[in-house]
C-alpha cells in the first residue's frame with residue numbers, strides 16, 4: 001500500500017484531532033508540523049509522539065518538503081495564505097471550517113485549486129453523521145415533491161466565544177461563520193447545492209456589545225444573531241437564523257416543505273449548546289397525506305458509534321491515496337461563503353441584495 005506524507009499547519013486544539021485520526025491510518029505518515037509561534041510545532045510533534053516529523057516555525061518551510069497533503073488548522077484569518085501557498089506548492093489540502101474570512105478569499109482558493117489540480121476539501125465533519133446522510137437521501141429522493149421552502153438554523157441561549165472569534169478582521173463574521181456555516185451546510189448539502197440569487201437579512205450584536213453579557217463587550221465587532229431570507233435560482237426560499245445569545249430556548253426545528261410531503265428535523269438534546277446543525281439529529285418526521293388523511297411518519301434514526309472527525313480525515317487521506325475527488329469540495333462551500341457575505345451586506349444596507357457567485 002502506498003504511504004502518503006501529510007503536514008500539519010497550525011498546531012493548536014483542532015490539529016490534535018487531525019493527528020489522532022491520521023495516526024490510526026497505517027498508510028499515513030505525519031511527516032511535518034508548522035506553527036507561527038516559535039517552538040510550538042516542535043513541542044506539538046513531541047507531545048503527539050511524532051518522532052520523525054520535521055518541525056517548522058513557518059508553513060513556507062514545511063511546503064518545501066515532498067508532502068502529498070496538508071491539514072490546515074490555523075485560525076480563520078490564516079486560512080487564505082496557507083491554503084493558497086499549499087495549493088501552489090502542489091499539495092492536497094484539508095482545510096478546517098469556515099473556509100475563509102471573505103468571499104473574495106474563497107473565490108481565489110477555488111481558482112488556485114483548479115489551477116493546481118490538487119484537492120481542496122473543507123472540514124465539515126457533520127456530513128459524516130449517518131442521520132445527516134439519511135436527511136440528504138430523503139430530500140434528494142424526490143419524496144417531498146417540489147421543495148419550495150426551507151427553514152434552518154438554531155443556536156444558543158448563551159454561548160458567545162471571545163478572543164479572535166469576535167474581531168471582524170480576524171473572523172470575518174461571528175455566529176454566522178462559527179455555527180451558521182454548519183447550519184447552512186446541512187441545508188445546502190441536502191438540497192444539492194442550489195445557486196442563491198438574493199438575500200434580505202438582519203444581524204445584530206445586542207448581547208455581545210453589552211458588558212452585562214460579554215466580558216469583552218468593548219472588543220465585540222461581529223454579529224451574535226442573524227436572520228435571513230435567501231432566494232435561490234429554482235424558486236426555492238430558505239429562511240436562515242442563527243444565534244450565539246438570545247432570551248429563548250430554541251429558534252425552532254429545521255423544516256423542508258415540499259408539494260408532496262414536509263420534513264421536520266429537531267436537534268438531539270435541548271441544552272444551550274445543542275443544535276441539529278452540528279450533526280446531532282434528535283428526530284426526523286415526515287408529514288404527508290395518505291388516502292385523503294393527514295398523517296406523519298417518524299423516520300427511525302441510525303445509531304452511530306464511530307467518530308465523525310476520524311471519518312472526515314480518513315476520507316481525505318483515502319482521496320489523496322487513491323486519486324479520488326475531494327470529499328467536501330471547496331467549490332461547494334464557496335456557495336455558503338457567498339451567502340454569508342450577502343447576509344452581512346444586506347444587514348448593513350438594511351435591504352435585499354444580490355448574492356455574488358462567480359460564474
Ligand SMILES: NC(=O)c1ccc[n+]([C@@H]2O[C@H](COP(=O)([O-])OP(=O)(O)OC[C@H]3O[C@@H](n4cnc5c(N)ncnc54)[C@H](O)[C@@H]3O)[C@@H](O)[C@H]2O)c1
Nearest residue numbers: 010011012013014035036037073074075076078096097098
Ligand atoms: N471542525 C471542527 O469541529 C472545528 C472545531 C474547532 C475549531 N475548528 C477550526 O479549526 C481552526 C483552528 O482552531 P483551533 O481551535 O485549533 O485554534 P488554536 O488557536 O487552538 O490553534 C491554531 C494554531 O495555529 C497557529 N497559527 C496561526 N497562524 C498560523 C500560520 N499562519 N501558520 C501556521 N500556524 C499558525 C497558532 O499559533 C495556533 O497554535 C479554526 O479555523 C476553527 O474554526 C474546527
